[in-house]
Amino acid sequence: MTGSHPSRARSPGRRGNHRGGGRSGGGRSGRPGRSGGRSSGRDDADDGLAAALQESPDDDSKAIPIAECAFGEYELKPELVQALASCGYRTPSEIQARTLPFALEGRDIIGQAKTGTGKTAAFLVPLLQNLSDRPGPRVVVVVPTRELSVQVAKEAQRLGRFLGVRATAIYGGDSMKRQLAELNAGLKVIAATPGRLLDHVGRGTISLRDLDGVVLDEADRMFDLGFREDMARILGAAQGRRQTMLFSATLGDDVLGLAARYMSDPARVFLAPDKLTVESVHQTCFPIDKERKLLLLIELLRREKPERSIIFTRTKHGADRLAENLQKAGWGANEIHSGLPQKKRERILLGFREGEFPFLVATDVAARGLDIDDVTHVINFDVPENAEDYVHRVGRTARMGKQGRAATFVTPDDGIFLTAIEKLINKEVPIEIFEDFVHVVVDPSAPAEEKKPTGPQYRRTMHGFVRARRKR
Ligand code: AMP
DSSP states (O other): OGGGSOOSOOOTTSTTOOBSOOOOSSOSSSOOOOOOSSOOOOOOOTTOHHHHHHHOOOOOTTOOOGGGOGGGGGOOOHHHHHHHHHTTOOSOOHHHHHHHHHHHTTOOEEEEOOTTSSHHHHHHHHHHHTOOOOSSOOEEEEOSSHHHHHHHHHHHHHHHGGGTOOEEEEOTTSOHHHHHHHHHTTOOEEEEOHHHHHHHHHHTSSOOTTOSEEEEETHHHHTSHHHHHHHHHHHHHTTTOSEEEEEESOOOHHHHHHHHTTOSSOEEEESOTTOOSOTTEEEEEEEOOGGGHHHHHHHHHHHHOOSSEEEEOSSHHHHHHHHHHHHHTTBOEEEEOTTSOHHHHHHHHHHHHTTSSSEEEEOGGGTSSOOOTTOOEEEESSOOSSHHHHHHHHTTSSGGGOOEEEEEEEOGGGHHHHHHHHHHHTSOOOBOOOTTSOOSOOOTTSOGGGSOSSSOOEEEETTEEEEOOOOO
């Protein structure tokens, strides 16, 4: 996909290009209109990332000898073991080891495991093993974001390649022409966002009848109000399916209740549901007033020099503004959110993956599932309002046993959200303060004359941060 790489700001060293990295994806001119949501059928991304990923799924740099691949013990097809070995998967991760025996038997599965622990292969391996040779797509994985559909399709393509199984991503904003061509070429696995999938079902270009399997990845998100109706339509249309699987790092009782309607005697594989974030991510929060968040961010970047960081904001506008501000201050940042044209989203994500710039400023469109190598820092510039989103955001770092750092900026108004997060993850997020940087919390034991003269003071309480009463 040569034509659509970001053309500017390619750093000689690729990694560690903290400062001076330019914008990627065509600068700020011609601000794009909204292209998210239900597919409009626009063919504006013929050279989309999905197509590029289909062309080169075989990165064998991590390959191990087949004899060293412990997946062989599951009596999988040799071609599947060969593919797992070529991905460098030496032993099954815990969620894989716990899921495989049930899933290989064809049982429905509800799987919960921390982010970045191999859930994708946990559902793809059994589905590929038991794939029938009936015509048409056999497996549909439904995901909440376009980027995730591309990633899952790529993993299916890698794992299915020696079986001759092809996979593709089906998502809005991408070329209908490409998708129809792929569908006609006999692919077996589809990773799709709901809107475009239903478009195809409505046109008769995808049939969901009698599938081998349906997976809802990031299942709790798929049952959110925004998607719930689509899910009912998809699962209703997929009536004759053999197997249904549902995975996420966060699965609440409400989701489990809804899911029960669509599953038959599912095996529940729950790994540490009370400890949702991985231990290898060092989490702290910084109390700060709204006005100084940008200064704090720059201070954090200056001190810690993150090699590769995702900085989350709550709104698209906030992401645009923050990326622009970082750029102005000389930091290599670009934004991604659902308001950008699909091509630009793909270019920016690819640029970030390839190390062309170190800071991705993102809304929660990048919070779920994305597997990007070596993200060292997740910075919640804005605290997520939804506690589950915190778990997923933080899960972009410290994947598969690596180390990571998560810093969350908490303004006095955000205390309530922090409390909800701490309740969900079942642990307190320690407060961190940079010495010699002006934070809103001051040491109450300091002599009066040394206290900062300006700025209100805040106290942490059970309900968050409250403004401390002034002594009279
Ligand atoms: P996932 O949680 O599915 O996004 O996977 C997280 C990362 O772990 C991806 O980069 C996978 O390629 C990798 N992965 C998945 N299964 C294994 C395994 N058994 N051994 C090593 N790496 C794996």
